[in-house]
Amino acid sequence: MLEIANLTHSYGEHEVLRDLTLTVAEGELVSIVGPSGCGKSTLLRCAAGLMRPTSGSVTLNGQVIDGVPDNLAVVFQDYSRSLFPWLSVRDNVALPLRRRGKKRADRRAAAMEALASVGLADAGRKYPWQLSGGMQQRVSIARALAYRPALLLMDEPFGSVDAQTREDLEDLVLQVHRDEGMTILLVTHDIDESVYVGDRVVVLGRNPGHVRAEIPVGLPTPREQIATRAAPEFVQLRAEVGRLVRGASQQQGAAAETAAESTPEAEATAGTTTPDSIVKAATKSD
Numbered sequence: 001m002l003e004i005a006n007l008t009h010s011y012g013e014h015e016v017l018r019d020l021t022l023t024v025a026e027g028e029l030v031s032i033v034g035p036s037g038c039g040k041s042t043l044l045r046c047a048a049g050l051m052r053p054t055s056g057s058v059t060l061n062g063q064v065i066d067g068v069p070d071n072l073a074v075v076f077q078d079y080s081r082s083l084f085p086w087l088s089v090r091d092n093v094a095l096p097l098r099r100r101g102k103k104r105a106d107r108r109a110a111a112m113e114a115l116a117s118v119g120l121a122d123a124g125r126k127y128p129w130q131l132s133g134g135m136q137q138r139v140s141i142a143r144a145l146a147y148r149p150a151l152l153l154m155d156e157p158f159g160s161v162d163a164q165t166r167e168d169l170e171d172l173v174l175q176v177h178r179d180e181g182m183t184i185l186l187v188t189h190d191i192d193e194s195v196y197v198g199d200r201v202v203v204l205g206r207n208p209g210h211v212r213a214e215i216p217v218g219l220p221t222p223r224e225q226i227a228t229r230a231a232p233e234f235v236q237l238r239a240e241v242g243r244l245v246r247g248a249s250q251q252q253g254a255a256a257e258t259a260a261e262s263t264p265e266a267e268a269t270a271g272t273t274t275p276d277s278i279v280k281a282a283t284k285s286d
């Protein structure tokens, strides 16, 4: 389904990813974790076709990605910049469906169905700014779900919501993954979350970013927030991933740290998306 081969990316002189190879099978949910600045968002932007890698390739179902493909959706952490404030919630969700060639009434019906699946059946006529942060992120997720992408990319999608909403959204993503067989690549800072939602956890090392380890998560499904997290297998996996991420953080000495320091401009966009890419992602289906 998704094949990332020998991907290298540099911002100017700063090499962020080197020779990274990763395959995601159809219907798989892969979590990506790694120390801050190891290039997780850069990897996702390259996979989304929002950014061209310096070298290497990304192919989706055998097609080289060279621009944002039609059958892909992206959910970013920064929901406040990815919804259009002048469109109702329903129209925000319906907008990308134009690209699917659906009629207006069908687009709206699909949007309402997706909103209902994220518990926002009554919010369709509201505007994004009338909703809480967690609700706005659910709208972003509904928009991605309504589009029924072959591949869903999520960059820290639950990073800005409260703990309870975060758990609800994790379970929603698991449900969609299970019911629709959707292929998902999810970047997170949260080690527990990477194990709880993942079929596989990919740990990135840094300076420059590379695949440090791939850990299959053999936990039974459906998963449940309290029982799954209390299971000895979960506790063991979490410890293993935690050790690998900590090891990756300590991998490089102070010199490498300094070399990896980025410009203020780069920091302004690190871990999120540029305004351009947000607009492109949000309007890619227009």
Ligand SMILES: Nc1ncnc2c1ncn2[C@@H]1O[C@H](COP(=O)(O)OP(=O)(O)OP(=O)(O)O)[C@@H](O)[C@H]1O
Residues within 6 Å of the ligand: 011, 016, 034, 035, 036, 037, 038, 039, 040, 041, 042, 043, 189, 260, 261, 262, 263, 265, 266, 267, 269, 270, 271, 272
């Ligand atoms: N547009 C850009 N221009 C220049 N440098 C950038 C740009 N975007 C990111 N960087 C730099 O590339 C490195 C990797 O950034 P990236 O956001 O991909 O890492 P990350 O693993 O997602 O980080 P975090 O976990 O902190 O969100 C960082 O040093 C960052 O400052």
